[in-house]
Amino acid sequence: MRDVAQRVVSMADGMGASYVDSRVVQREREFISVKNEEVEVANSQDDMGVGVRVLVDGAWGFASTNRLDGRSLEKCARRAVEVARGGATVRKYPVQLAPEPEYQDEWIRSVEIDPFAVDMAKKLELLTECSKEMLREGVGVARASLVFERDTQVFANSSGSLIRQVFTESGGSLYALAVNGEQTQVRTYPCTIWHDIQGEGWETIEARDLLGNAPRVASEAVQLLSARPCPEMTTDVIIAPNELALQIHESVGHAVEADRILGHEADFAGTSFIDPDMLGELRYGSEVVNLFADPTLPGSRISYKYDDEGVKAGRVDLVRDGVLVGLTTSRESAHELGLDRSGGCMRANNFDHIPLVRMPNVSLEPGDVSYEDLIASTKKGILLDQNRSWSIDDRRLNFQFGSEAGWLIEDGQITEMVRDPIYADITPQFWSKCDAIADEDDWRIVGYACGKGAPSQDGRVAHGCSHARFTGLKVGGKKS
Amino acid sequence: MILGKKCLQDMAEMGLRQADGFEAEIHLENYNYGLTRFSEGQIHQNISMEGIYVTARVFDGRRCSEVTARAPEPEKVAEAVRRAAEALVAGAVRPQRPLPGPDKACSVDENGDIPGFDACVPENADRWRGRVAERAVSVIEREGPRPFGRVATEFSERLIMNTAELISYAPRTSCNVSFTAIRDTGYGYSERSGFSLDAINAGEAASEAAGGCNLSRDPEPFPEGEYPVILLPYAAADLVSFVARLGADGEAVAEGRSFMSGRAGERVVSDLLTIYDDGADEHGCPILFDGEGVRKRRVDIISEGIASGLLYNQTTAAAEGEVSTGHAPVVRAFGSFRGGASVSPQNLFLAEGDAPVAEMIEDTDLGLLITTLHYTRVVEPRDVVITGMTRNGTFLVRNGEIVGPVKNLRFTDSYVRALNQVTHVGSQSLLCGEGVGGIRVPALRLDSLRFTGTTEF
Structure with missing residues (x-):
């Protein structure tokens, strides 16, 4: 990844860019959702590619590709430079950047339990049990979800910086929707949207006790139907x-x-x-x-x-x-x-x-x-x-x-x-x-x-x- | 670069051979997206993104799993299927979802006219965006305001193939511009979309934004309350979109979450309104098949005010004893973790009426003309209660004339109630919305919309 990041910077630099930076990102991701005891989504993803950003004649250009061979990298760098040149025709002043020292460094966000190492069957069992606990009289939708993501990222720029960082994150949530023919009411835990994702590992899922909270979440959704x-x-x-x-x-x-x-x-x-x-x-x-x-x-x-x-x-x-x-x-x-x-x-x-x-x-x-x-x-x-x-x-x-x-x-x-x-x-x-x-x-x-x-x-x-x-x-x- | 059906099909076939006897489905999308944005007459963002991604889904009747990856090489497709099959063994429980067969497929003749595809877009996208930005900046500045805007182009091709012998393939293009003009307290806006470069008249759109801005300077305060409104197409599109998305989902109707639950055949909105979804209509940006490869059918969601049709995917259709209408959401890899909607109406239309906007103004004693609605969010989904702000030019209409701009207002109202208040439907529609198929709507006049807050600008 370091080699790719530096090569594409060097290529764009040689094409006339006054500043270049690149980011190579490798991503792993899991998203699992169970609705009314049935698996709604069980998706795992992996992804890798490079984005290159250039300044040419004081104008920005950006291109990205997921093909990382030399020819594709060169094409990507050229596209970024050409896009920037096209943009320079609509410009009032040249873009300038506040100064920043160069860094060579590595930083890894540490987690206690790697969420990708936890068995898929264990995750599905937890979600199915949560959904089952929430399905009760008055509840129309009982959804439980887990999300995990890890990005390994290398940044390089034409000033000489080369930085590798690794980010792991985990989230999980409950959603109960109660319906009575006249209104819908929702309760969620621990957060309405986006599963309260934290920069932590499986330990954050264990700490939030989804299964223990499932009955309360469902019960409150149903109570809301009759609340004033x-x-x-x-x-x-x-x-x-x-x-x-x-x-x-x-x-x-x-x-x-x-x-x-x-x-x-x-x-x-x-x-x-x-x-x-x-x-x-x-x-x-x-x-x-x-x-x-x-x-x-x-x-x-x-x-x-x-x-x-x-x-x-x-x-x-x-x-x-x-x-x-x-x-x-x-x-x-x-x-x-x-x-x-x-x-x-x-x-x-x-x-x-x-x-x-x-x-x-x-x-x-x-x-x-x-x-x-x-x-x-x-x-x-x-x-x-x-x-x-x-x-x-x-x-x-x-x-x-x-x-x-x-x-x-x-x-x-x-x-x-x-x-x-x-x-x-x-x-x-x-x-x-x-x-x-x-x-x-x-x-x-x-x-x-x-x-x-x-x-x-x-x-x-x-x-x-x-x-x-x-x-x-x-x-x-x-x-x- | 468009690779063509054969190239994508070869990759998909290699993948399906790894399915190891399971039912499987492969989605391949080869995309190129370009965007040029400018602010104060200066391009500040100019990007070109491209890639191929694959989503492999594997089923065995009771279980399923799904793997998504970028797929620059055929081997990646095969690997995705292998991984999906391995994950299947881990055991996800799911009811049978019938895979669609070849009778539901949609495949275009690559040598003929392809609905929703303009070959000029791949050839000229980058240069065209620069030229359009330059033209818009020039027109808006000439008329006085400061120019802001974006110019987007997209060309892509999508292939879905499954073990039930369905193969659906189509390339598509889209172009979208939106311009914002700002001059001290005045704001103006315009938008144009189409699948062809020829559909965009950038000069006319830029002039519309500048003109609206110049008219909206020095707005006066206006109190909250309930007033008749004239919604330009940009604003009217928001009502049509929410009502269709929240109301016409067959699963939501079955679960009692929709205002259309139990109301099939009843009048649910004004009889002046006919709302339909049609993925093949070239007055929009056609999307010919859905996320399961099923050819899209035109669905009349509301016909002259009557609830008349619902949207289904394979699973929700099977659960309700219906047939898929071809509205499974298109898989967008590496998007959000938001789940939920089982269908996606991507090619919405509100049928034109016979009233020019000038007539709507003439027929209004006291009301507001609204250019766009901003940050609209669901307060309650069943009644489609929405809150949001007016933006980019709100005008007071008195005694049949626009008398001047007013400061922006917050509204909170049921869009279903609002669409029961329609008195006029515009005679000229406009395609609104970026990226997907878009929403083609005319202007609307409503007898009332409830405004619940004011601003100082």
Whole structure:
């Protein structure tokens, strides 16, 4: 792999590119899903190829191939250079990159139990048992899934970097859908979408006890059918980590992406309400709100030592004491913004996609109150658990989130379950309502994925957070 | 480069010989995707992706397994089948799924006219994208706004072959452009799609985006509430897509998850609406057969408001005593881990009516004209309750005239309820959507859509 990565860089370099980088990726993947005790998917995948990115006459070009013989590599390099030359005709200024030292290094994300070494029969038995446990009166769909992935990746560039990294990840989830002819209700565990994938091995599947949680998940889905709709009210809202993670993702993670701010996604996903001039000035949230990006957090599916531009990763503060202080950047956007170096946030979905600015573990720092005290100190409110729907405008301001379930809180006690809770707000106003965040004991990383870019890349993301309380938030039931 | 049926068939045959007596199915796709994106008049992304991948599925009546791999060489195809057969032994339980036979196959005459394939695309894709980007930037900048956009080309060929002697093969092409024009507070948008380069008039599309942008500058606030709306085709496509995808899945109907559950033959939306899926209609980007190699049938999902047809794959059809309509999702290797949908309507059409957009405006005393809907997500699937934002130009219509732009609004409403409010169906349809077959729809006028939030832009 090292040889392929370096050869294609050398080829494109010799064709007139002023900068070249390449990524060779070998991928193993398993996706198994059982629905209503029958195998829905039992798919294993392997994949390998190279993507080469070049700068020619100040314009980007990119090509990829899964043919790794010398002739195909040369053809791929030439295609990247030709594509770049074609693009140079529509150019206002030459692309420039923030400086970065060269590295020769290797980094392997270690796991305790290799998930690919676990017998397929054992995995299928677990899923089938989970599905069986969830199939009960009122449940129409009882699905249990497992996913595993391992990428071995070599990065090389024309500055002399040569970096090998290995990323292993595992996820698994339960989904119960209850139907009664008038409505559908869903409960999931441990996360609504994308199976809460973690940068860990089979041990993460064992730790989440899918089988032990299956009866509860199904039971709550059925209970929701007869629960009353969430009342319309302005109240204190405590948001659970599996829901808050997506809130962070949509209203912070995307908003601080430099490529969105600079307009690179304007034709598709949109831009951002943030202007670089707002750094150090914009009140993003209350003083208890501290947000950061840190690809070096252990255990996350998006933890790495170097990003896909060969930039050494480190922590970047985004919001400090409620004030916007940082952005997630690439080498190109860092240069455009006048920064000394990139924040190391570029990741590509696979060898055949270009790297994009991603949100590496954009997380909310824990507070200083226990989860129990957070509930106990809430006189009247609602606890929201698991996201069911999410939508936000193209500048990341006006959002509406729906949850699978809510539990009313009266005088510090969790009381009645309610269905179809929805809340909506405007980003800085919402984060300014945050008055308390649960402590480190409650803090966890939630694994997600994110569709971004064109062609769409289902990139790895994850967000760390604990339960947090927002005062005076408008909530209500499903509006139909 | 298009390899042709024989080349792919040879690879597939080599694979099927490894099936070791099991039933097996091979999918081969040879693809090339090119994309050029520009921002502020500068190309910032220019890519060319190519490859061949194989998915091998092996069955023995009660068990199945599936292996996907990139397959630059025939040996890789054989290896995928061998691996799938080995995994089968590990024991996955699944009900019998009848493999489709040759009577359901679809294979095109490579020397004749191929529906949905334009040979000019493989020959000119890279140069064409550059020229279109240049033209769009020039037109939009000349009219004042800042230009943003993307120009995409795709050519591919797909072969599915199984041990029941089905062989389906077809190449296809698609081209798609979308342009966004921004000028201070104004936003405009346009989109064009087709399987042929000739289908795209980039200058006209760029001018539409620039014109919309210039009209939408300095929007006024407008309160949430329930209003009549005129949806341009980009926005109308969203309603048709959600209603068809969530409503017409035969499995979802059987499981009680669809608004069409138990309502076959009943009126479910306005009688002005006829929605169908047709993989062979060249007014879209044809996709001739599905992910199981079954030739796609035209399915009239809703005929003049009546629930009239559902979509099935081999498995869901067998479970319901129906015949596959050719709507099994096409396997896209290395995509997401999202599972769930058993069918995929990829060539949707909403039949044209007789109302020009100008007439819809004239017939509106107080309402909103909406260019596009953004980030629409399901709040409740059974009633197709969706929330999302207006985007790229929202305009107030008063006393039969557009009086000015308004700031974007959030809506939350049942699309089924909304499609019961249709008063006018546009006389001119537009093909919307990138990559797959697309959705061809005209503009719509609805008597009400519920807006539940406002913005400051």
